[in-house]
Amino acid sequence: MSNIGSLEKRIKNFDWSISEKELDYKDGDTINIAWYCSDRICQMGKADKLALIYEGFGGVEKKYTFNDIRLAGNTIAIFLRNLGIVQENRVCLFMDRIPELYLSFLGVLKIGAIVQPLFSAFGEESLYVRLENAQTRAIITQSKHLSKVRKIIDKLPSLEHIIIVDHKESKPLQKNEVPFNLEDATPIEDFEIFPTKANSPSVLHYTSGTTGQPKGVRHVHYSLISQYLTTKWILDLQDNDIYWCTADPGWVTGTSYGIIGPWSLGITQCVLNSGFSAETWYKFIEKQRITVWYSAPTAIRSLMKAGDEIVGKFDLSCLRHLASVGEPLNAEAVVWSEKVFNKQFLDTYWQTETGSIMITNFPGMKIKPGSMGKAFPGIEAALLDPKTFEPFVEHGKIGLIAFKPGWPAMMTTYWNNNEKFEEKFKNGWYLSGDRSSIDNDGYFWFTGRDDDVINTGGHLVSPFEVESALLEHEAVSESAVVAKPDEVNMEVVKAFITLKPGYEPSDELELKIMNFIRKKLSPLAMPQDIEYMDSLPKTRSGKIMRRILHAKEWGEETGDISTLDNE
Amino acid sequence: MKDIILQYVIEEYLEDDDEEITYDTPLISGGFVDSFSMVSLKVFLETRFKISLPDDKATPEAFDSVNNIVNLVNEFIE
Numbered sequence: 001m002s003n004i005g006s007l008e009k010r011i012k013n014f015d016w017s018i019s020e021k022e023l024d025y026k027d028g029d030t031i032n033i034a035w036y037c038s039d040r041i042c043q044m045g046k047a048d049k050l051a052l053i054y055e056g057f058g059g060v061e062k063k064y065t066f067n068d069i070r071l072a073g074n075t076i077a078i079f080l081r082n083l084g085i086v087q088e089n090r091v092c093l094f095m096d097r098i099p100e101l102y103l104s105f106l107g108v109l110k111i112g113a114i115v116q117p118l119f120s121a122f123g124e125e126s127l128y129v130r131l132e133n134a135q136t137r138a139i140i141t142q143s144k145h146l147s148k149v150r151k152i153i154d155k156l157p158s159l160e161h162i163i164i165v166d167h168k169e170s171k172p173l174q175k176n177e178v179p180f181n182l183e184d185a186t187p188i189e190d191f192e193i194f195p196t197k198a199n200s201p202s203v204l205h206y207t208s209g210t211t212g213q214p215k216g217v218r219h220v221h222y223s224l225i226s227q228y229l230t231t232k233w234i235l236d237l238q239d240n241d242i243y244w245c246t247a248d249p250g251w252v253t254g255t256s257y258g259i260i261g262p263w264s265l266g267i268t269q270c271v272l273n274s275g276f277s278a279e280t281w282y283k284f285i286e287k288q289r290i291t292v293w294y295s296a297p298t299a300i301r302s303l304m305k306a307g308d309e310i311v312g313k314f315d316l317s318c319l320r321h322l323a324s325v326g327e328p329l330n331a332e333a334v335v336w337s338e339k340v341f342n343k344q345f346l347d348t349y350w351q352t353e354t355g356s357i358m359i360t361n362f363p364g365m366k367i368k369p370g371s372m373g374k375a376f377p378g379i380e381a382a383l384l385d386p387k388t389f390e391p392f393v394e395h396g397k398i399g400l401i402a403f404k405p406g407w408p409a410m411m412t413t414y415w416n417n418n419e420k421f422e423e424k425f426k427n428g429w430y431l432s433g434d435r436s437s438i439d440n441d442g443y444f445w446f447t448g449r450d451d452d453v454i455n456t457g458g459h460l461v462s463p464f465e466v467e468s469a470l471l472e473h474e475a476v477s478e479s480a481v482v483a484k485p486d487e488v489n490m491e492v493v494k495a496f497i498t499l500k501p502g503y504e505p506s507d508e509l510e511l512k513i514m515n516f517i518r519k520k521l522s523p524l525a526m527p528q529d530i531e532y533m534d535s536l537p538k539t540r541s542g543k544i545m546r547r548i549l550h551a552k553e554w555g556e557e558t559g560d561i562s563t564l565d566n567e
Numbered sequence: 568m569k570d571i572i573l574q575y576v577i578e579e580y581l582e583d584d585d586e587e588i589t590y591d592t593p594l595i596s597g598g599f600v601d602s603f604s605m606v607s608l609k610v611f612l613e614t615r616f617k618i619s620l621p622d623d624k625a626t627p628e629a630f631d632s633v634n635n636i637v638n639l640v641n642e643f644i645e
Contacts, residue, residue, distance in 0.1 A: 057597055096598070121601065144583030168585075277596035277627050302602070302627075457603070492603075507614040514607040515579060523603035
């Protein structure tokens with residue numbers, strides 16, 4: 001029996017107070033996500049239950065009970081407090097998927113500070129703009145990422161503390177650096193958790209838009225109410241489950257459903273800190289006896305590419321429930337998963353801004369492969385006419401996916417950019433920036449984004465950010481960046497560039513530019529293809545017409561080109 | 568060829584001076600080179616060794632160690 005039971009009954013009787021009651025929360029109470037994820041679970045008699053099973057490179061394994069993560073959270077909290085970190089200070093977590101990343105998440109929240117998780121593959125420029133925007137006061141990182149922080153520290157006066165979790169004494173420390181090895185620290189049994197309230201900020205995730213710098217999506221502790229219930233009903237986590245969320249906590253899935261959801265339910269979760277290969281992943285599932293697996297379409301398509309034969313080499317009968325997030329899950333992947341795992345991957349749809357799952361395929365519901373599913377109970381979802389921003393009444397039309405504000409995990413603002421936040425609302429609806437249609441049975445079908453943001457492997461990349469970085473390369477005169485279709489990643493970054501006088505197109509130069517962007521921004525933002533142009537298509541006023549290049553890549557009509565400057 | 572590739576991987580993809588890799592170290596499954604960066608590694612191999620690697624041959628498995636890469640490149644060197 002699934003946790004959700006009858007979807008119809010849930011929809012009929014739904015109120016977010018269901019979640020509040022299960023979490024013993026009442027309006028006006030203190031609510032601290034870290035307490036719910038560790039101390040409360042211990043108080044419920046699960047102190048000795050495993051919270052985290054970690055496997056790193058070379059098969060190194062570490063295990064932590066709920067009491068272990070409670071103590072570690074306390075210990076990190078005390079360390080941060082002794083450094084002078086106080087409530088609402090921003091503390092960046094810039095680590096690979098090592099245990100300290102997950103444990104620091106709790107420690108930061110316990111003192112009422114704001115967690116700013118950043119993907120550890122970010123280059124120094126990507127790191128800089130996000131730390132600068134958030135006026136981050138401390139960063140917790142590993143020695144291997146220190147060189148990136150050192151390159152930008154002088155431009156970040158607010159960044160007072162660089163905490164290194166694996167410092168070796170033989171290496172000299174530099175400005176603002178402080179070592180902190182959790183295993184050497186004395187565990188702190190008692191810690192008075194900061195009494196955060198429903199609207200106290202908790203997590204600041206950065207996301208990319210078409211124009212401008214990345215935006216800091218500010219979430220609050222009350223988001224737990226959505227994250228708890230969606231985890232319980234959609235991911236269907238039950239007491240004996242072993243759960244694996246493959247997302248990195250540098251992105252919102254990795255925190256909402258890779259930390260908060262499972263731990264607030266007292267569930268054992270696994271983390272694999274290594275690169276991707278089908279064999280490594282299947283071996284991990286078999287070894288840890290994973291029962292619930294939340295992954296991404298890019299990974300699923302990569303597994304499909306690896307073939308069916310390899311699946312048969314492993315005993316994956318432990319798998320009970322599969323779900324997917326990050327980009328639309330194609331019908332073929334759903335059909336394939338049923339064939340090889342005897343289970344369908346259920347697609348879920350949400351965003352950094354929504355904080356929790358909004359539209360989804362539910363356990364027990366009839367699945368239409370390729371569909372996003374239906375709105376979660378309590379979520380009012382509609383398709384808006386792109387011209388009037390009024391909901392379509394009839395089915396079948398493609399419109400803007402929009403939600404009535406009011407669910408607990410909804411972002412409260414963009415950090416230092418309330419103007420952009422306000423722009424996300426029209427006629428009382430939150431605009432997701434995505435388009436879809438709805439069929440006669442009420443199922444949503446994704447059709448595409450409403451802007452130029454590139455969704456590569458489930459991660460959003462801003463064409464503006466890549467174009468700006470390209471212009472910093474000595475050879476590049478002009479740049480335009482668009483999405484290019486890709487079999488595995490759905491989209492990848494493609495750059496069109498013109499060169500400055502004295503530079504000639506060559507493969508060597510292409511490689512240099514690729515590596516330049518990879519190190520400056522991130523591997524995700526690195527153009528997978530660079531095309532040299534004599535000139536870029538522009539309007540008569542000089543604006544680059546990205547849409548013409550996009551249409552060329554996707555084999556689409558270019559549309560109205562009356563403003564194209566043909567000179 | 569082995570050393571050229573190994574040196575390139577160390578210089579371009581390893582972030583920590585203390586990390587050591589050998590000809591057999593798993594590069595992709597070990598997390599040293601991510602799947603997105605494989606594309607730049609492929610371009611490097613093509614330009615440095617004047618070959619063209621078909622996309623269907625540039626798999627995570629074929630790129631998973633320097634030794635595997637050498638085997639792949641040798642297939643396409645005339």
